[in-house]
Amino acid sequence: MLIINGRILPMTGEEIKQGYLSTEGKYIKELGSVEQAPKPENGEEVLDAAGAWVMPGLIDAHCHVGIIEEKRGEAGDDCNEVTDPVTPQIRAIDGVNPMDPAFHDAIIAGITSVMTGPGSANVVGGQSVFMKTHGRCIDQMAVLEPAAIKTAFGENPKNEYGGRELMPSTRMGTAAILREALFQAKQYQQDRKAGKLEKKDFRMEPWIPVLEKKIPLKTHAHRADDILTAIRIAKEFDIDLTLDHCTEGHLVAQEIAASGFPAIIGPDLTARSKIEVQNMSFKTNGILEKAGVLTAIMTDHPVSLIRYLPLCAGLAVKQGMSMEGALRAITINAAKICRTDHRVGSLEPGKDADIAVFSGNPVNTLTKTIYTIIDGEVVYREGDHS
Structure with missing residues (x-):
């Protein structure tokens, strides 16, 4: 061509x-x-x-396209395995339906690849996949799998399990569960290296690429204190993470910049539907950009529709982000954060x-x-x- x-x-x-x-x-x-x-x-x-x-081609660095299918309601919602707060073993590639019409909407908008995966009901939600938006066989569409392990702080996991009188019912409980999971994974990794294991553990193996820094934790964190807790735990265990949503990132911009972790911001084109997003604003993008944080913009489809990714970038410019930064946030920055910039972006x-x-x-x-x-x-x- x-x-x-x-x-x-x-x-x-x-x-x-x-x-x-x-x-x-x-x-x-x-x-x-x-x-x-x-x-x-x-x-x-x-x-x-x-x-x-x-x-x-544009890139949406955080969405749930194909795993929360449009037009299918509850039957097409495979986003959250809400039977256990720690499910690192589940894989988005087993739940994404390439027939979801949202993939075609993405293509019409010039979006050629996405990071899609589990939601934020669990403290550890499972493995995300970075994939192309065109095709019928996800095995052929996948670019990187696993691409990250989803973790979540804030209201979602504590509301999901606290409402059933299970742990976590507090932010402290969420942090403790994640620390325990990472502590056990570290021990497993050490035993694995020392040849002490008689057989591999299906629930522990997914943590190995995280501990080896081959993939990051993809961390759902809206509020400033949740953002800082995520950074604190990542530093404790010497792992990488992406700060997804990062709604109050503008309130702790210097701390995020000092951490060295990137931010995937959004979805800002939606209602302030819960307390932890009360300070949501498109200005977050520009403030973090000016602070030196590597930033991408996301839709969190279907929270905001995937077709509006370019619009979100434009609204970020309107609220202070540079035009170059906004275009990079939906192309090369997104690819870098998703660790696929050797192929796309x-x-x-x-x-x-x-x-x-x-x-x-x-x-x-x-x-x-x-x-x-x-x-x-x-x-x-x-x-x-x-």
Whole structure:
């Protein structure tokens, strides 16, 4: 495929005002100024962008697409295994339905990959998967699996279990349960290395990549004190985490920056439906950006619909985030935080040919998606809403 006459925004290099991008199979081959564009080869599809914005496909770094299916109600809700507050062994890849119509909505919006996974009812919810938005077989759509282990602080786990007179019923109980799980996992890891185990433990094995810092804890934390508790525990056990939601992150921006952990902010395009989100504001994005925190923006679909990811980025700009920062928050920053930037998030030779062509700036509500390309294949053309 050859895309010509586009305004190319690689997200990791200088913008090319009028350029070209070529693909070979599933990968980006090269890009440059239009004067350097190669002649089309026999059978090569040529897309004339005619001045449109050519960008890496957008990324939603935290959602539940496919695992809370639209139109299916309770029958399609596989988000929370609320039978045990600690379930690291469950895997989102076993619960995601690629037939969820929200995947097509994502494609129409130029979103080519997502991090989807368990919800926040449990202290330890299970394993998330980073996946493409096009396909019918999740095994082929998955880019990284497991991509993280979901953990949760705040109201959700304590309300879920405290209401049944089970632990946790307090924030202290939530922290204690997570510490105990990590303590046991550390002991398991040590015994494993020392050859003391007669057999592997199915519930303990998922912790190994976390303890080895190959994947992070994906941490649901809205309130400032929950954010700081998550950081405290991560430092205690020397593990990585992402601060997901981070609703009151603007109140402890310097502490987050000092921790070195990234933030995935949102969903801000929704109601303040519980006490811990009373300080929700799109200004959080800009404040954390200015503090030096690596930030991404999420929809938490279906809390906010996945199609509104670019809109959320635009509203973050309106409340103080830089335009460059907002575009990076839904492309390369999201990829870095999800540890998939070697494949997606920017337009670079050798990376996956996941490309979105927009009529203008995607954070503008009037901008249209002209093409969405995943793995070098056009999966959406403007006007194809079926």
